[in-house]
Amino acid sequence: MDNVNEKIDEVNAVTVNESVVLNLKLRDIVALKQILNNASELDLLNTIHDLSNENQVLIYRLLSKDKALSLFEHLDTADQEKLIHSFTDEAAIEIITGLEPDDRVRLLDELPAAVVKRMLAALSPSEREVTNLLMGYEEKTAGRIMTPEYVRLLKIMTVAEAIDRIKKTAKDKETIYTLYITDDSRRLDGVLSLRDLLFADPNDKIEDIMVTNPAKVSTDDDQEEAARLLQKLGLLSVPVVDKENRLVGIITVDDVIDIIKEETTEDFAKMAAITPVNKPYNSMSIMDIVKARSPWLLILMISATFTHMIIESFEGALEIYPVLYAAIPMLMDTAGNAGAQSSTTIVRAMSLHEVRLRNLFSIIWKEIRVSVICGVILAIVNFGRMYLLSGTSPEVAVVVSITLVLTVFVAKTIGSALPMLAERVKLDPAVMSSTVVTTIADVLALIVYFHIARVLLGI
Amino acid sequence: MDNVNEKIDEVNAVTVNESVVLNLKLRDIVALKQILNNASELDLLNTIHDLSNENQVLIYRLLSKDKALSLFEHLDTADQEKLIHSFTDEAAIEIITGLEPDDRVRLLDELPAAVVKRMLAALSPSEREVTNLLMGYEEKTAGRIMTPEYVRLLKIMTVAEAIDRIKKTAKDKETIYTLYITDDSRRLDGVLSLRDLLFADPNDKIEDIMVTNPAKVSTDDDQEEAARLLQKLGLLSVPVVDKENRLVGIITVDDVIDIIKEETTEDFAKMAAITPVNKPYNSMSIMDIVKARSPWLLILMISATFTHMIIESFEGALEIYPVLYAAIPMLMDTAGNAGAQSSTTIVRAMSLHEVRLRNLFSIIWKEIRVSVICGVILAIVNFGRMYLLSGTSPEVAVVVSITLVLTVFVAKTIGSALPMLAERVKLDPAVMSSTVVTTIADVLALIVYFHIARVLLGI
Numbered sequence: 036m037d038n039v040n041e042k043i044d045e046v047n048a049v050t051v052n053e054s055v056v057l058n059l060k061l062r063d064i065v066a067l068k069q070i071l072n073n074a075s076e077l078d079l080l081n082t083i084h085d086l087s088n089e090n091q092v093l094i095y096r097l098l099s100k101d102k103a104l105s106l107f108e109h110l111d112t113a114d115q116e117k118l119i120h121s122f123t124d125e126a127a128i129e130i131i132t133g134l135e136p137d138d139r140v141r142l143l144d145e146l147p148a149a150v151v152k153r154m155l156a157a158l159s160p161s162e163r164e165v166t167n168l169l170m171g172y173e174e175k176t177a178g179r180i181m182t183p184e185y186v187r188l189l190k191i192m193t194v195a196e197a198i199d200r201i202k203k204t205a206k207d208k209e210t211i212y213t214l215y216i217t218d219d220s221r222r223l224d225g226v227l228s229l230r231d232l233l234f235a236d237p238n239d240k241i242e243d244i245m246v247t248n249p250a251k252v253s254t255d256d257d258q259e260e261a262a263r264l265l266q267k268l269g270l271l272s273v274p275v276v277d278k279e280n281r282l283v284g285i286i287t288v289d290d291v292i293d294i295i296k297e298e299t300t301e302d303f304a305k306m307a308a309i310t311p312v313n314k315p316y317n318s319m320s321i322m323d324i325v326k327a328r329s330p331w332l333l334i335l336m337i338s339a340t341f342t343h344m345i346i347e348s349f350e351g352a353l354e355i356y357p358v359l360y361a362a363i364p365m366l367m368d369t370a371g372n373a374g375a376q377s378s379t380t381i382v383r384a385m386s387l388h389e390v391r392l393r394n395l396f397s398i399i400w401k402e403i404r405v406s407v408i409c410g411v412i413l414a415i416v417n418f419g420r421m422y423l424l425s426g427t428s429p430e431v432a433v434v435v436s437i438t439l440v441l442t443v444f445v446a447k448t449i450g451s452a453l454p455m456l457a458e459r460v461k462l463d464p465a466v467m468s469s470t471v472v473t474t475i476a477d478v479l480a481l482i483v484y485f486h487i488a489r490v491l492l493g494i
Numbered sequence: 495m496d497n498v499n500e501k502i503d504e505v506n507a508v509t510v511n512e513s514v515v516l517n518l519k520l521r522d523i524v525a526l527k528q529i530l531n532n533a534s535e536l537d538l539l540n541t542i543h544d545l546s547n548e549n550q551v552l553i554y555r556l557l558s559k560d561k562a563l564s565l566f567e568h569l570d571t572a573d574q575e576k577l578i579h580s581f582t583d584e585a586a587i588e589i590i591t592g593l594e595p596d597d598r599v600r601l602l603d604e605l606p607a608a609v610v611k612r613m614l615a616a617l618s619p620s621e622r623e624v625t626n627l628l629m630g631y632e633e634k635t636a637g638r639i640m641t642p643e644y645v646r647l648l649k650i651m652t653v654a655e656a657i658d659r660i661k662k663t664a665k666d667k668e669t670i671y672t673l674y675i676t677d678d679s680r681r682l683d684g685v686l687s688l689r690d691l692l693f694a695d696p697n698d699k700i701e702d703i704m705v706t707n708p709a710k711v712s713t714d715d716d717q718e719e720a721a722r723l724l725q726k727l728g729l730l731s732v733p734v735v736d737k738e739n740r741l742v743g744i745i746t747v748d749d750v751i752d753i754i755k756e757e758t759t760e761d762f763a764k765m766a767a768i769t770p771v772n773k774p775y776n777s778m779s780i781m782d783i784v785k786a787r788s789p790w791l792l793i794l795m796i797s798a799t800f801t802h803m804i805i806e807s808f809e810g811a812l813e814i815y816p817v818l819y820a821a822i823p824m825l826m827d828t829a830g831n832a833g834a835q836s837s838t839t840i841v842r843a844m845s846l847h848e849v850r851l852r853n854l855f856s857i858i859w860k861e862i863r864v865s866v867i868c869g870v871i872l873a874i875v876n877f878g879r880m881y882l883l884s885g886t887s888p889e890v891a892v893v894v895s896i897t898l899v900l901t902v903f904v905a906k907t908i909g910s911a912l913p914m915l916a917e918r919v920k921l922d923p924a925v926m927s928s929t930v931v932t933t934i935a936d937v938l939a940l941i942v943y944f945h946i947a948r949v950l951l952g953i
Contacts, residue, residue: 077709080726109728202692211689212671212730229688230670233661250536266755267539269568269748271671271730288747289728295751296725299758300842306765307838307928308831316843317853321863328835329868332902335831336872340879342823350816357809360819364801364826364936371830372767372794372929376787379766383759384775394776404780409788413795420799443791469766469928470831477823 051078052085059090068097079106084114092121104133113318116145128157135209136162137182137290140169169284177261178254180294181275181284184209188216190224190242194235201229210287213272216245221281223274225249251276254283261286262294263388302386305465306379308335335470341478342367349485352494358427359488362435363481366442369413370480373443375469377402377450385454385464395455402451403444410443434491438484445483446476510537511544518549527556538565543573551580563592572777575604587616594668595621596641596749599628628743636720637713639753640734640743643668647675649683649701653694660688669746672731675704680740682733684708710735713742720745721753722847761845764924765838767794794929800937801826808944811953817886818947821894822940825901828872829939832902834928836861836909844913844923854914861910862903869902893950897943904942905935 051074058067071079071094079098083091083106095103095118107115107130119127119142131139131154143151143166155163165183172178186205188197197214205211214232216225225245235244251274252261261273265288272287301311308331312323319327346353346363353359381398384390390398414436421432450472454464488494510533517526530538530553538557542550542565554562554577566574566589578586578601590598590613602610602625614622624642631637645664647656656673664670673691675684684704694703710733711720720732724747732750734743760770767790771782778786805812805822812818840857843849849857873895880891909931913923947953 075707075709076727077723109726206693211692233670234665248534250534264536266748266751267568268535271747288730288751289725292725292747292751292754295754296846300846302762303765303838303842306762307834309835309839315846315848316839316857317848321860321867324860324864325867325871328832328864329871332828332831332835332868332872333875336824336828336876336898337879339824339827342827343820346820346823350820353819354816357813360812361802361805361809363822364805364940365795365798367823367826368798368801368933368936369791369795371932372791373787375766375929376768376791379762380768380775383762387755387759387774389774389776398775401780401783405783405787408780408784409791412784412788413791416792417795420796439795470834473830473932474827477827481823 051075052082055082055094056086059086059093064097067094071097072099072102076102076106076109080109083110088117088121091118095122095126100129100133104130108134108138111315112141112145113314115142117318119146119150124153128154132158132162135182135184136165136169137180137209137284139166140179143170144174172254175258176254177252177256177258177273177275177286178283180258180261180290181254181286182209183284185272185274185282185285186211186214187221187282188214188227188241189218190216190240190245192241193237194232194239194241194244195237197232197241198237209285210272213270213285215274215282215285216241217282221283223249223251223276223280223282226274249274252286253278258286258294259298262291262298265291298386302382302465305463306382306468306470308332308468308470331470335474338474339477342481345478345481345485352485352489355494356431356488356492358431359434359484362431362438363484366435366438366480366484367477369439370442370446370476371469371473373406373409374446374450374472374476377406377447378454378467378469378472381451381454382464382467385458390455392455392458395452395459398455399448399451402447406444406447407440409447410440413443414439430492434484434488437491438480438487441483441487442476442480445479446472449475449479510534511541514541514553515545518545518552523556526553530556531558531561535561535565535568539568542569547576547580550577554581554585559588563589567593567597570774571600571604572773574601576777578605578609583612587613591617591621594641594643595624595628596639596668596743598625599638602629603633631713634717635713636711636715636717636732636734636745637743639717639720639749640713640745641668642743644731644733644741644744645670645673646680646741647673647686647700648677649675649699649704651700652696653691653698653700653703654696656691656700657696668744669731672729672744674733674741674744675700676741680742682708682710682735682739682741685733708733711745712737717745717753718757721750721757724750757845761841761924764922765841765927765929767791767927767929790929794933797933798936801940804937804940804944811944811948814953815890815947815951817890818893818943821890821897822943825894825897825939825943826936828898829901829905829935830928830932832865832868833905833909833931833935836865836906837913837926837928837931840910840913841923841926844917849914851914851917854911854918857914858907858911861906865903865906866899868906869899872902873898889951893943893947896950897939897946900942900946901935901939904938905931908934908938 051070054070083094155166158166169179186201186208201211212229214227214229215223216227217223225247226249227245231244250264250268252264254275254277265273272285274282275284275286277283297313304311310327312319312327417439418432418436421427421435422429453467453472457467458464513529542553614625617625628638645660645667660670671688673686673688674682675686676682684706685708686704690703709723709727711723713734713736724732731744731746733741734745736742756772763770769786771778771786876898877891877895880886880894881888912926912931916926917923
C-alpha cells in the first residue's frame, strides 16, 4: 500500500491526468483505482477526454458506482454514445437506468433502434413509461427535452408542510430550487423559489407567497422558446405544460445552456454552408464531414457558373478593354465581404430576437445608409490606388470605383433582406448564410460592373 | 374605478402590450398604473422593448419601486444605458443603488466617466467600496464580473447552525443555493449545495458533508474560463479566489449565459470581418456600424488587389485562351466556400474546446482527406458540366477541374491551419475568419489556376 500512497502523493506534484496515463501504461490497477476515486470530477473529465475508448471503459470499471454515474452525466452526448457502445450490456443498462429521464432520452436518441429497445426493456416499468412519454414528443421541442422530475406543492399547504414534503419526497428531483404549485389535476397555479420558501414564516400559506401566472412553455414549443424565456427572466428552470395547462415537466438551466450551445453551433455551420450535424468535430468521420459539406459546395459551384455565363456574354466588350478583367476578383471579394457582414449581423440579431420581421424595412434602410458610406470610402481609396498608384486610365478607375459603391449597396441590401425574407417564408434565417449571400452578391456585382463599363466606356 | 377595471379585463382579452400602447396614447395614467402593476414581468419586458425612450421613462415612474428595479435588472445593458440617460439623476441613483454589485459594474462600464463619478458618490460607503473593487479588475476577467454577495459558512458549524445562519444573513445574497465554506481568513475550504444541506442530519458537521477541493477560478482568469467550468460541471455558480486562495466572489449561471451570448456574438462578428461591438444591432448608430465594418472592407479590398497583380502578370497567357477568364469567378467562389467551411468549423470547435492546439496536425490531416474527396467530387461534376454540357474544349475543362481539386485542398488546409496558428501566437482564432481565409484562398486559387494552365496548355 505504501506504493499506492506514494503514487497518490505524486498526484499533487504531477497532475491526475499524467498519473492516470502513467498507471494505465503500467497497468497498475490498484494505484489507478485509488487515484481515480480521490480525484475531483473536473480532473476526471479532463483526463478521460483524451484516452482511448478501451482505457475509458477500464476507468469506468474502476470508479465507484456514484462517481461513474456522475462523470457519465457530464460527458457530451457524443462521448456518452461512444462509451455505451463499448460497455457490456449490463454496464450500459446500469448507467442508463441511473440517468435523469431527460438525459436518458437525449442519449437514447443517438443510439441504434435495436440498442434502444434492449435498454428500454431493462428499465423499471415507471422509468420506461416516463422515457417513452418524452420520446413521443418531436425532436427539439420543449416536451422532448424536459424532465418530469420536478417538485410539486399544493397551494393549501403551509410553508412548514411544504419544507417537510420537500425533505421527504424531493431527494431525487432534478431541482428543488424552484417549486411548482398545481391543483389536484396538476394544473399550474404558481411557482415559488426555495429561497422565498425558506425565508417565509413557517405558518404562511403557499398560495399567499407563490408567484401566480408564471411564465411557461408548452410541450410543442420549440426548445429555443424555453431557452429564451429562461434567459430573459433569469430563471433556474421553466415549467412545461400540456394543452390543458397541466404541468408535465420542467427544463432546467443546464439544459438551456446545452440548447444555446447546440443552436449556436448549428448557426455557425449554416453560416459556412455546412449541413448541421449534432456531433463534436472529433467524433465525426471523414465521410460524415464530406456528406455535410460537399452538397453545398456543389450547389454553390453550380450557382457560380452564372458568373461564367455573364462573363462570356460580355466577352466582346472585354476584348476591347482587357484591363477590366483584372478588377473582377477584387470586386467579387468586396461584394462577398460586404454581403457577409450584413447577413451575419442580421442572422445573429434575429437569433437573439434583437430584430424582428416587422423591422424589415427599417433594417434594410439602415443597411442601405451604411452601405452608401462604406461604398464611398472604398471607392475613394480604390480610385487613389488605381489611378494615382497603379497608373490605370482614369476612365477604368472611375468605372471600378462606381461599381464598388453599387456593389456594396447591392450586397448589403440583399445581405440584410434575405435572412429576414427566409424567416418570412418560415425558413431558418441562417440558411441565407454569408456563403449563399456571397454567391448571389458576386453574380450581381458582375452584372453591375459590365453595365457600368458599357455605359461609361461606350462599349 | 369602473373604467379602470374594464380596462384591466381587456388586458386578458387583448394583450398587455396593446393595452399599454392604447393607454399611452390616451395618456390615461390611472389605467396605465393599474395595468402595469398587475402585469407579469414577461409581459412588461415584451411591452417596454418597443416603446419610445420617453414612454419607457413614464412607465418606470408608474411602476412600484420593486417592480421597476426587477424589470430594470432584466434589461440588456444597452437598454439600461439608454434608460439611465433619460432618468433624472435622482431616479438613476435609486436604480443603480438597488442593483447587485456585478450588474452595477456592468452598467457603469457603459456610462460616461462623469456620470459614473456622480453615481459612485451617491452610493453608501460600503457599496462604493465593493463597486470600486470590482471595477479595479481588468475587463472580461472573472474578477470584473463576479459578485461578492455569496453565502459563507465555516466548517465547524453544524447543519442546523448553518441553516439558521442562512436564514439570518443571506436574504440579500445573489444565490443561496451554493454555499461556500472558508476558514477565518476566507481561504476556500469547500462547497455545499443548499440541497445537500437540507437533506443532511441537523447535527452533521459542515466539514463532513461539504465537497472539498472545489473547482474555482482566479480573479485574473478570463471570464470564458469561468463559463466553461460552470458548463462542464453543471454548476449554478463558480467561486472566484485571489492569489492567496481567498474567496472574493462568485459568478452565477445567469452571468455565464450572458458571457456565452456575448462571446458568441463576438465570434460571429469576427467571422464576418466586423470589429465586435458589445451593443445590440438596434442600439448601434449608422456611424457605429460603418466604423466596425469599413476598416475590414478596406483591408480586404486592398489584399484582394494581389489577385489583380496575378491576373495582370498572366495577361499574355490569357490572351491566347480568353476562355480561361470565365472560370475565375467560379474557382474563387469555390475556394472561398471550401475555406470558410473549414475555418468556421475549426473556430467553433476551438471555442467549445473540442479541439486543442496539440491536435493541430491530426486536424489538418483530417481536413486534407476531406478536401481531396470534396475536390474530386466537384471536379467530376465540373468536368461533366463544362465538357459535356457547355462544349468547352476538353483541355480547358481538365485544367479547371484539376484546379478545383487543388483549390479545395489549399483552401481547406489553410482554412483549418490559420485559426489554430492564430491561437498559437496568442491571437483569437476567430480573427482568421471565413472572410480572411476567403481572401487568401482566392489569391492562392488564381496562382494554382494559372500555373496549371501554363503547364497543361503549354502557354
